[in-house]
Amino acid sequence: MKKLKKEIYIFIRILICSTVFILLCNFNTVSAQGIIEKITDNLDVEPKEMVTEQIILTPSMPDSSTGIGVSWYSNTSSTASKLRISENSNMFNYIEFTGNNATATAATGKLSHKVSATDLKPNTKYYYQVGDGNLNNWSSIYSFTTGVKAGGDFTFIFVSDQQPKNQNDANTWENTLAQAMRKVPHASMVLSAGDQVDDYTGDDILQETQYTYFTQPEDLRNIALVPANGNHDNNRIAFFNHFNLPGKPSGVGAGGVEGSIYSFTMGDALFMVMNTNADLNSQITWLKSIANNSIARWKIVMMHKSLYAVANHLNDAVNDGSRNLLYPVFDELGIDLVLAGHDHSYIRTYPMKNNIRVNENIVDGYSQNPEGTIYLQTNGAANKQYDLVTNTPEYYTAKKLSGSLTGPRILYN
Numbered sequence: 325m326k327k328l329k330k331e332i333y334i335f336i337r338i339l340i341c342s343t344v345f346i347l348l349c350n351f352n353t354v355s356a357q358g359i360i361e362k363i364t365d366n367l368d369v370e371p372k373e374m375v376t377e378q379i380i381l382t383p384s385m386p387d388s389s390t391g392i393g394v395s396w397y398s399n400t401s402s403t404a405s406k407l408r409i410s411e412n413s414n415m416f417n418y419i420e421f422t423g424n425n426a427t428a429t430a431a432t433g434k435l436s437h438k439v440s441a442t443d444l445k446p447n448t449k450y451y452y453q454v455g456d457g458n459l460n461n462w463s464s465i466y467s468f469t470t471g472v473k474a475g476g477d478f479t480f481i482f483v484s485d486q487q488p489k490n491q492n493d494a495n496t497w498e499n500t501l502a503q504a505m506r507k508v509p510h511a512s513m514v515l516s517a518g519d520q521v522d523d524y525t526g527d528d529i530l531q532e533t534q535y536t537y538f539t540q541p542e543d544l545r546n547i548a549l550v551p552a553n554g555n556h557d558n559n560r561i562a563f564f565n566h567f568n569l570p571g572k573p574s575g576v577g578a579g580g581v582e583g584s585i586y587s588f589t590m591g592d593a594l595f596m597v598m599n600t601n602a603d604l605n606s607q608i609t610w611l612k613s614i615a616n617n618s619i620a621r622w623k624i625v626m627m628h629k630s631l632y633a634v635a636n637h638l639n640d641a642v643n644d645g646s647r648n649l650l651y652p653v654f655d656e657l658g659i660d661l662v663l664a665g666h667d668h669s670y671i672r673t674y675p676m677k678n679n680i681r682v683n684e685n686i687v688d689g690y691s692q693n694p695e696g697t698i699y700l701q702t703n704g705a706a707n708k709q710y711d712l713v714t715n716t717p718e719y720y721t722a723k724k725l726s727g728s729l730t731g732p733r734i735l736y737n
């Protein structure tokens with residue numbers, strides 16, 4: 325994991341300071357009367373604090389090609405939830421959607437807003453603003469691209485375990501995402517396999533502070549995020565408050581927070597997000613109903629705790645029984661790929677079936693429609709990484725990479 329170049333952040337801060345300075349200079353050219361009117365106008369229409377913050381996009385569901393979900397926080401004076409969308413960068417001919425808001429439980433003086441835009445065109449770039457229609461106070465203009473329809477190609481970015489506890493962690497996460505966005509500039513979404521925040525003690529106020537760190541990257545205003553719930557997210561309501569996701573399917577995932585079990589399609593792929601902190605048996609029933617009723621060519625599961633790990637959590641899935649519980653289900657449903665985190669290191673397994681390695685045909689570095697399920701676990705996206713337990717490959721390990729800089733670095737088999 326490359327460390328953050330602090331210069332980037334410092335440069336941004338300098339840029340912001342410069343912008344403020346330029347605005348002040350411009351005010352000096354306005355007549356005294358004009359300045360008074362301007363200030364009066366501001367008092368009439370703008371609350372004292374920022375109206376929109378922590379804006380996050382999520383794919384529309386069940387079909388990501390038809391819309392977008394947006395969520396954000398505001399102060400309590402901003403009691404309307406509006407989303408404007410336009411195909412023009414100047415917001416010309418915008419269409420407006422209305423959503424709802426609720427008190428953000430632990431964030432003192434904050435409302436959680438959610439708006440969903442529907443009936444949009446697939447694979448199309450849209451510009452948007454969120455804000456308060458009553459106060460006529462809008463965010464900056466950002467953009468997103470709707471998902472592709474069946475038959476269309478797409479790419480996505482996969483991250484996990486940001487767990488920011490402080491500004492330095494937030495900056496590292498921001499840098500990780502920025503580098504990923506540069507490497508995959510046309511990615512359709514960012515999948516995040518859980519532990520978006522660090523506190524697991526039930527301290528909701530502390531967790532809300534950590535969400536301000538998690539939502540810091542400006543890149544998150546311009547690409548859909550797909551979050552799983554991790555053990556550090558701890559099934560707290562802040563997870564549901566921060567992401568515009570559907571509630572849990574009826575009777576599924578007891579013990580899990582709302583918004584932590586859902587599915588959607590992108591192109592020819594069906595994505596199913598599970599909550600490994602919640603009851604798994606009911607999620608297996610749900611998974612079967614979703615996967616068996618889908619005609620998607622590719623079936624992908626994302627969950628926080630990996631069945632096949634290589635670092636601190638090497639034996640967890642054996643000890644807690646989750647490997648034996650879930651791999652037969654993934655075999656039965658023909659799941660192609662299982663994405664996970666939690667182990668703060670990297671592993672790609674061989675295609676696995678019946679908990680045994682099966683052959684694969686690799687062409688130009690890509691596994692060609694393997695007969696089994698590939699389990700892919702990614703490293704922590706900020707400053708928390710683990711060492712490999714051993715530098716010999718496990719029976720399932722095709723490739724592994726220590727999360728930290730001190731352990732064995734890389735192995736091929």
Ligand SMILES: [Fe+2]
Binds near residue numbers: 519554555556665666
């Ligand atoms: Fe975790």
